[in-house]
Amino acid sequence: MQEDIQMKETGLLNREISDVISRMGHRDELCICDAGLSIPSHVKNVDISLARNTPRFLEVLEEILKHFSVEKVIIAEETKTVSPTMFNSIVELFDDDIEIELIPHSEFMKKREGVKAMIRTGEFTAYSSVILVSGADLSKWVIENG
Numbered sequence: 001m002q003e004d005i006q007m008k009e010t011g012l013l014n015r016e017i018s019d020v021i022s023r024m025g026h027r028d029e030l031c032i033c034d035a036g037l038s039i040p041s042h043v044k045n046v047d048i049s050l051a052r053n054t055p056r057f058l059e060v061l062e063e064i065l066k067h068f069s070v071e072k073v074i075i076a077e078e079t080k081t082v083s084p085t086m087f088n089s090i091v092e093l094f095d096d097d098i099e100i101e102l103i104p105h106s107e108f109m110k111k112r113e114g115v116k117a118m119i120r121t122g123e124f125t126a127y128s129s130v131i132l133v134s135g136a137d138l139s140k141w142v143i144e145n146g
Contacts (some may be wrong), residue, residue: 001060009016011067012063012064012066012067012126013087014046014048016046017046017048017078017119018067018119020044020116020117020119021047021067021068022069023066023116024116024134025083025134026134026135026136027071027114027133027134028075028133028134029063029106029111029114029115029116029128029131029132029133029134030064030068030116030117030118030119030131030132030134031043031115031117031118031131031132032057032060032061032064032117032118032119032121032126032129032130032132033057033112033113033118033119033120033121033123033129033130034120034121034123034124034125034127034128034129035049035052035058035094035120035121035122035123035124036124036126036127036131037112037120038119039112039120040112040113043053043112043113043115043116043117044118045117045118045120046058046117046119048073048119048120048121048122049120049121049122050122051122052122052124053123053124054106054122055120055121055122056087056121057086057123057125057128057129058090058093058121058122060119060121061090061093062093062118062131064132065093065111065129067078068132068134069134069135070094070098070132070133070134070138071098071133071135071136072098072099072100072101072132072133072135073090073094073098073099073100073101073130073131073132073133074101074103074108074111074130074131074132074133075090075100075101075102075103075129075130075131076102076103076104076105076108076127076129077092077104077105077107077126078105078126079127079129080102082120082126082127083125083126083127083128086125086127086128090130093129097136100112104128108129108131111131113136116129116132126143130140
Protein backbone atom coordinates (compact mmCIF):
# COMPACT_ATOMS: atom_id res chain seq x y z
CA MET A 1 0.00 0.00 0.00
CA GLN A 2 1.38 3.39 -1.01
CA GLU A 3 1.71 6.08 1.65
CA ASP A 4 -0.33 9.24 1.17
CA ILE A 5 2.55 11.72 0.94
CA GLN A 6 1.73 15.25 -0.07
CA MET A 7 4.10 17.57 -1.81
CA LYS A 8 4.43 21.13 -0.48
CA GLU A 9 2.90 23.41 -3.10
CA THR A 10 2.54 26.76 -1.31
CA GLY A 11 4.73 29.18 0.60
CA LEU A 12 8.49 28.87 0.61
CA LEU A 13 9.22 25.73 -1.38
CA ASN A 14 12.99 25.41 -0.93
CA ARG A 15 13.38 23.06 2.05
CA GLU A 16 16.89 24.27 2.95
CA ILE A 17 15.80 27.91 3.07
CA SER A 18 12.68 26.96 5.04
CA ASP A 19 14.88 25.07 7.50
CA VAL A 20 17.28 28.01 7.89
CA ILE A 21 14.45 30.48 8.52
CA SER A 22 12.74 28.18 11.02
CA ARG A 23 15.97 28.02 13.04
CA MET A 24 16.49 31.78 13.20
CA GLY A 25 16.05 33.48 16.54
CA HIS A 26 15.70 37.15 17.42
CA ARG A 27 18.76 39.08 16.22
CA ASP A 28 20.26 36.13 14.34
CA GLU A 29 21.71 37.16 11.00
CA LEU A 30 21.04 35.80 7.52
CA CYS A 31 23.03 36.86 4.45
CA ILE A 32 21.53 36.81 0.97
CA CYS A 33 24.28 37.34 -1.55
CA ASP A 34 25.20 37.62 -5.18
CA ALA A 35 27.02 34.91 -7.08
CA GLY A 36 30.47 36.34 -6.39
CA LEU A 37 30.53 36.81 -2.60
CA SER A 38 32.73 34.22 -0.96
CA ILE A 39 31.10 32.04 1.68
CA PRO A 40 33.16 31.05 4.72
CA SER A 41 33.48 27.27 5.07
CA HIS A 42 32.02 27.29 8.61
CA VAL A 43 28.81 29.12 7.57
CA LYS A 44 25.80 27.15 6.33
CA ASN A 45 25.56 27.68 2.59
CA VAL A 46 22.31 27.39 0.66
CA ASP A 47 23.42 27.82 -2.95
CA ILE A 48 20.42 28.30 -5.24
CA SER A 49 22.34 29.76 -8.18
CA LEU A 50 21.53 28.08 -11.49
CA ALA A 51 23.13 30.34 -14.08
CA ARG A 52 24.18 33.95 -14.55
CA ASN A 53 21.39 36.08 -12.99
CA THR A 54 19.24 33.04 -12.20
CA PRO A 55 17.66 33.42 -9.75
CA ARG A 56 17.90 37.17 -9.34
CA PHE A 57 18.85 38.61 -5.95
CA LEU A 58 15.75 40.79 -5.63
CA GLU A 59 13.28 38.00 -6.37
CA VAL A 60 14.92 35.82 -3.70
CA LEU A 61 14.96 38.67 -1.17
CA GLU A 62 11.32 39.55 -1.87
CA GLU A 63 10.19 35.96 -1.32
CA ILE A 64 12.22 35.50 1.85
CA LEU A 65 10.78 38.71 3.30
CA LYS A 66 7.31 37.16 3.10
CA HIS A 67 8.43 34.58 5.67
CA PHE A 68 11.01 36.39 7.78
CA SER A 69 10.78 39.32 10.22
CA VAL A 70 13.61 41.84 9.86
CA GLU A 71 14.61 44.53 12.33
CA LYS A 72 17.75 45.73 10.54
CA VAL A 73 19.36 45.45 7.10
CA ILE A 74 23.12 45.72 6.65
CA ILE A 75 24.39 46.73 3.22
CA ALA A 76 27.86 47.53 1.92
CA GLU A 77 28.32 51.25 1.20
CA GLU A 78 29.64 50.28 -2.21
CA THR A 79 26.19 49.00 -3.20
CA LYS A 80 24.90 52.58 -3.04
CA THR A 81 27.75 54.00 -5.14
CA VAL A 82 28.52 51.15 -7.58
CA SER A 83 25.01 49.72 -8.06
CA PRO A 84 22.60 52.54 -7.10
CA THR A 85 19.59 51.02 -8.89
CA MET A 86 20.02 47.80 -6.92
CA PHE A 87 20.56 49.76 -3.70
CA ASN A 88 17.34 51.74 -4.20
CA SER A 89 15.40 48.57 -5.06
CA ILE A 90 16.62 46.89 -1.86
CA VAL A 91 15.80 49.86 0.37
CA GLU A 92 12.30 50.21 -1.15
CA LEU A 93 11.43 46.71 0.11
CA PHE A 94 11.61 47.82 3.74
CA ASP A 95 9.29 50.00 5.81
CA ASP A 96 10.68 53.24 7.25
CA ASP A 97 10.89 51.72 10.75
CA ILE A 98 13.47 49.13 9.60
CA GLU A 99 17.03 50.31 10.23
CA ILE A 100 19.28 50.34 7.15
CA GLU A 101 22.96 50.25 8.16
CA LEU A 102 25.63 51.03 5.57
CA ILE A 103 29.13 49.71 6.25
CA PRO A 104 32.30 49.46 4.14
CA HIS A 105 32.52 46.28 2.06
CA SER A 106 35.60 45.22 4.04
CA GLU A 107 33.52 45.34 7.23
CA PHE A 108 30.65 43.52 5.50
CA MET A 109 33.09 40.72 4.64
CA LYS A 110 34.06 40.42 8.33
CA LYS A 111 30.43 40.58 9.46
CA ARG A 112 29.39 37.72 7.16
CA GLU A 113 31.70 35.47 9.20
CA GLY A 114 29.14 35.52 12.03
CA VAL A 115 25.91 34.98 10.13
CA LYS A 116 23.83 31.87 10.76
CA ALA A 117 23.53 31.08 7.05
CA MET A 118 24.13 32.48 3.58
CA ILE A 119 21.84 32.10 0.58
CA ARG A 120 23.76 32.45 -2.68
CA THR A 121 21.78 33.66 -5.68
CA GLY A 122 22.82 33.79 -9.33
CA GLU A 123 22.95 37.60 -9.29
CA PHE A 124 25.76 39.24 -11.29
CA THR A 125 25.06 42.86 -10.25
CA ALA A 126 28.03 44.00 -8.18
CA TYR A 127 27.55 44.31 -4.41
CA SER A 128 24.09 42.72 -4.42
CA SER A 129 24.30 41.32 -0.92
CA VAL A 130 22.58 42.08 2.39
CA ILE A 131 22.70 40.83 5.93
CA LEU A 132 19.23 40.63 7.48
CA VAL A 133 19.02 40.88 11.25
CA SER A 134 16.08 38.83 12.48
CA GLY A 135 13.37 40.78 14.24
CA ALA A 136 10.23 39.96 16.15
CA ASP A 137 6.87 40.95 14.67
CA LEU A 138 5.23 42.30 17.83
CA SER A 139 1.77 42.08 16.23
CA LYS A 140 2.08 38.30 16.58
CA TRP A 141 3.16 38.26 20.24
CA VAL A 142 0.96 38.51 23.33
CA ILE A 143 2.09 41.43 25.45
CA GLU A 144 0.21 41.77 28.73
CA ASN A 145 1.57 45.12 29.87
CA GLY A 146 3.01 47.61 27.49
